[in-house]
Amino acid sequence: xxxxxxxxxxxxxxxxxxxxxxxxxxxxxxxxxxxxxxxxxxxxxxxxxxxxxxxxxxxxxxxxxxxxxxxxxxxxxxxxxxxxxxx
Numbered sequence: 001x002x003x004x005x006x007x008x009x010x011x012x013x014x015x016x017x018x019x020x021x022x023x024x025x026x027x028x029x030x031x032x033x034x035x036x037x038x039x040x041x042x043x044x045x046x047x048x049x050x051x052x053x054x055x056x057x058x059x060x061x062x063x064x065x066x067x068x069x070x071x072x073x074x075x076x077x078x079x080x081x082x083x084x085x086x087x
Contacts, residue, residue: 002035005060005075006049009037017041019053031056034075051075 004014014035020026034051036044044051048063052072060075061067 004037004040005034005051005058006040007037011035013037015041017044017051019051019058034058 002011003009014037016033017036018026018028019032019034022028026032032053040047040049048065050061052059052061058075059072061070061072064070
């Protein structure tokens with residue numbers, strides 16, 4: 001991802017987070033992982049941020065006090081980004 005997808009902390013200071021929890025059969029694979037800083041990795045469940053994967057690309061929804069529209073936005077510049085869907 002190049003940085004924490006929530007706050008842009010450099011990649012070297014991040015940890016990998018399973019988007020679909022490993023304990024709930026989420027795969028340990030690049031299509032299920034995102035970079036998060038220590039703080040966001042420890043608080044993602046309670047911070048109001050939400051992450052989902054769409055065709056291997058992480059999408060992020062900020063907490064309502066940051067983005068009241070609740071818009072999902074692509075959050076990756078990763079090489080695994082599959083780009084636009086082809087018909």
